[in-house]
Amino acid sequence: MKVLNALLIKYLPEKVRLRILVFGFCCGLLATSFAAVGVGAIINRRAEIAEATWIGPVVARVFEELSSIPEGRRAIATSNFNRANAIQFSLANSENKDTSLSQGNSKVVTNASTLWRTPKITLIVFGEKPRSKLLQTNHPPEDLTARLTFLVSAIARHDKYSKLVLGMPNGDELIVSSPQYWRDRITEVQWLLILISGMVLTGFLYVLGTRKILRPFRYLGEGAISGDKVVTHLSWPKEAREIANRLFREQEEKAEVIEERTRMLTAISHDLRTPATRLRLRAEFVEDEGLKNKILADLDLMLAMTRDAIDFLKGGLEAEEVEFFEIVSLIQSICDDFSDVGMPVTFLPIQYPTLRTTGTVFSSQEKSVPLDSMTKGVMKGRPRALKRAITNLVANAVKYGFQAKVSLTIEPARVLIEVVDRGPxxxxxxxxxxxxxxxRLEKSRNRETGGSGLGLSIVSSVIETHHGTFDLINEPVQGLNATIDLPRSIDLP
Structure with missing residues (x-):
């Protein structure tokens, strides 16, 4: 295998277009070979059948000559008419019968007439019965030459080992065989099936080979979507290796830029704490209470914006491990935290799937069976990240929509979380x-104070990492419905 890979790397064209052209040429050459072999074999078979017609007049002449030779000399004279594998004659009488003839399927072709020169002809086909349609002819029985000329071609069309037996006037049998023309061989139908199978096989190989050549580009597409590093191979086309290297460099540059921005904002946040603390202490000496509150509010806003930016650049996940947790308890704790400080947050009753039964012959009443006892709220994910995302949604609903109603629907395969407010x-x-x-969407949400504009971005990022969907839907009359749809059985990266 290593030697084969080395040869492929050494001799294969580097560009994918040339590889497809070379592989297509090879497949075309293979298909042409199948076609040439099949068509050539069919043409050769038909040529042999046409060529076999010369045996008919030879057999008729040999029969006539042997009929005029005395019986004592016929056996010796018969072998003189043999012509290698093209045609062979043998004479059998009651004493030296050919036992091999009993192994074939016999069919009487021509019955003897009143003329002694028109013999009884019997066809012996080994392996199958003769096809009667090929043996039918309009030649009169007395025309022995024409009869045998048609018959030898019909025998050749059987593609089976055959013998022809002619009855002599004295009761002897002239056995005629032709190993060259009357033999077992592949028929036209079989050659046609081989040709079609070869063409189908070639097409199948072309499809598989093309998919193999283009497979690196599929890996590159999957790697670009997932963000994982794609390991290249020397056997890949040049274009695929270049794209992989470019993607890898872009991923490295992107990671480096994000890391640099994170370090910068972290340093800024750290450096701002000292002057912010001094400003907060100096603000305490301001006698104007209104001015002091404005200064403190600006300081809090500045630090909050810096902290939110750092959290967003980190993805809000803090390298959290995936674990199993109870989604009901998580959402209940979020709602309780808001309610404890007087926020208008309501946790609605949990919705579970319901099994509805139809009427039976014993009772026509329909019943609904709740499945809350069999459906638990345990799921797999990153609970701290989800808690922060849901907390952002509830906080936005309270801040911009005046209230928050949180509903939870638990199904066997998914969890649906909805946060509804009464805002614009x-x-x-x-x-x-x-x-x-x-x-920041200030006008449409009537915000009195500006935030960092990262709340919904963090929610979308967290839900995406859980392979879920996040939708914002306006209510028919008033309010906004923020919907989170999460799968419960997932493999997170």
Whole structure:
């Protein structure tokens, strides 16, 4: 295998276009070979059948000559008419019968007539019965030459080892065989099936080979979507290796830029703490209470924006491990935290799937069977990240929508979380924009104080890492419905 890989790397073209052309040429050559062999074999078979017609007049002449030779000399004279494998004659009488003839399937072709020169002809086919349609002829029985000329071609069409037996006037049998023309061989139908099978096999090989050549590009696409590093191979096309190297460099540059920004903001946040502390202490000496509160509010806003930016660049996950947790307890604790400080947050009753039964012959009444006892709220994920995402949604609903109603639907394969408020909603043309980082929608949500514009971006990022979906839907009358749909059985990266 290593030697084969080395040869492929050494002699295969580097570019994918040339590889496909070379492989297509090889498949075309293979298909042409199948076609040439099949068509050539069919043409050769038909040529042999046409060529075999010369045996008919020879057999008729040999029969006539042997009929005129005295019986004592016929056995010796018969062997003189043999012509290698083309045609062979043997004479059998009651004393030296050919026992091999009993192994074939016999069919009387021509019955003897009143003329002694028109013999009884019997066809012996080994392996199958003669096809009667090929043996039918309009030649009169007395025309022995024409009869045998048609018959030898018909025997050749059987593609089976055959013998022809002619009855002599004295009761002897002239046995005629032709190993060259009357033999077992592949028929036209079989050659046609071989040809078609070869063409289908070639097409199948071409499809598999093309998929093999283009497989590196599929790996590159999967790696670009998942963000994982793609390990290249020397046997890959040049274009695939170049794309892989470019993607790898871009991923490294992107990671380096994000890491550099994170370090910068972390350093800024750390450096701001000291002057912020001094400003907070100096603000205490301000006699104007209103001015002091504004200074403290600005300091809190500045530090909160810096902290949110750092959390967003880190993905909000803090390298959290995947674990099993109870989603009901998580959401209940979030709602309790808001309610404890007087926020209008309501946790609605949990919705479980219900099994409905139809009526039977014993009772026509329909019944609904709740499955809450069999459906638990345990799921797999990153609980701290999910808690932060749901907390952001509830905080936004309270801040901009005046209240938050949280509902939870637990199904065997998924968990549906909805946070509904009574605010003005979001314009339809801004639904995608609000998910972008640092995008602030102040007018449509009537915000009195500005945030960092990262709350919904963090929610979208967390839900995406859990292979779920996050949708914002305006209520028919008033309010916004933030919906999170999470699968319960998943393999997280």
């Amino acid at each position: 909603g979001i314009p339809e043309d801004e639904m995608e924009n609000v998910l972008k980082p640092f995008y």
